[in-house]
Amino acid sequence: MKLVTALYQGKEMVGLLGELEDKVLLVKHVERKCFDSKVFADTLLICLQNGEQFLKDMNSLIQWVENNQLEGELYIPLKDVKLLAPIPKPAKNIFCVGKNYAEHAIEMGSKDDIPEHVMIFTKAPTTVIGPNEQILLHKEVTEQLDYEGELAVVIGKKGRGIKKEEAFDYVFGYTILNDITARDLQKKHKQFFIGKSLDNSAPMGPWIVTKDAIKNPNHLQVQTMVNGEVRQDSNTEHFIFPIEEVISVLSKGMTLEPGDIIATGTPAGVGKGFKPPRFLKAGDKIDIKVENIGVLTNIVGESSK
Structure with missing residues (x-):
């Protein structure tokens, strides 16, 4: 799994890189369709603090997208986002x-x-x-x-x-x-x-x-x-x-x-x-x-x- 922090339409979002590294799945665009509630934190740093549950939720999200055959609809071309550092503002040195x-x-x-x-x-x-x-x-x-x-x-x-x-x-x-x-x-x-x-x-x-x-x-x-x-x-x-x-x-x-x-x-x-x-x-x-x-x-x- 390759996780990114991307700037899209003026907002920082956690994303999952596609297999060919040419598109990205922005979790905030999908989570409500999949979970019908807010599950993911706004930053990758806070997501990491949720530990194993974060990875379980990511896998559930991926599985939902695949089961519904929505990869083509929900993945955004990588050229349309700006990749930031994965953790743009570390909490420590x-x-x-x-x-x-x-x-x-x-x-x-x-x-x-x-x-x-x-x-x-x-x-x-x-x-x-x-x-x-x-x-x-x-x-x-x-x-x-x-x-x-x-x-x-x-x-x-x-x-x-x-x-x-x-x-x-x-x-x-x-x-x-x-x-x-x-x-x-x-x-x-x-x-x-x-x-x-x-x-x-x-x-x-x-x-x-x-x-x-x-x-x-x-x-x-x-x-x-x-x-x-x-x-x-x-x-x-x-x-x-x-x-x-x-x-x-x-x-x-x-x-x-x-x-x-x-x-x-x-x-x-x-x-x-x-x-x-x-x-x-x-x-x-x-x-x-x-x-x-x-x-x-x-x-x-x-x-x-």
Whole structure:
């Protein structure tokens, strides 16, 4: 199941992507016909907070549409909606795993920079934008804007002290995130938050794929292309810390909640890793492809507004 947040006729709506990814079923247009009452929340974030019941209701809705052979009538062409980030306004900062691929740790320093323990930093909720939205260049504060293509995990169940062997019970699904980074700010402040939290620096989407559709998230190909050139090309099998370990470590003394987002780290091939560095410039098109999920596309804009 691929779930979206779409803007249609001026309203944000939760939607289900069609099998061919060319049309979308907007649940608010169908729920009263199917359930004869309001069942779904207005945002995907609140839907996730309803847990397993949300997925049961979605499956009932899909079954009703199929049984009544109304796919052609009720699905809207994808070109007629604007896809937003699946969770446009996260309730918390985005959790991000630093240096989770050995080759990336080395390109950013040396073998001595390969971490022994999970490294976590965060990005502010105001960083989030959707597919095809403009990444701001922020020329007034940075000259070293960089890209980082990543698989992101979306939590679906509240938990603390989660055991590694139970971690996937708390996952709702997966999406793609571009951890845009101002490298000069990161170096200047000697920590990650400011350099990682510029507005529009967390493109996300284009949808959330529910966990049942991903056999092994620790074995997915991740590619980043800039203007069609492959810059990053790796597989999540090369994680230093697999997803279940990250979830377990994060939840030790900290409660994870539905809608929390965990970016799992980026492979080697970031702009800073080239000699000389290849930072982003206005007009650059970034495509991030994650196996079994899709492609997240954004363009760097000249404006800072």
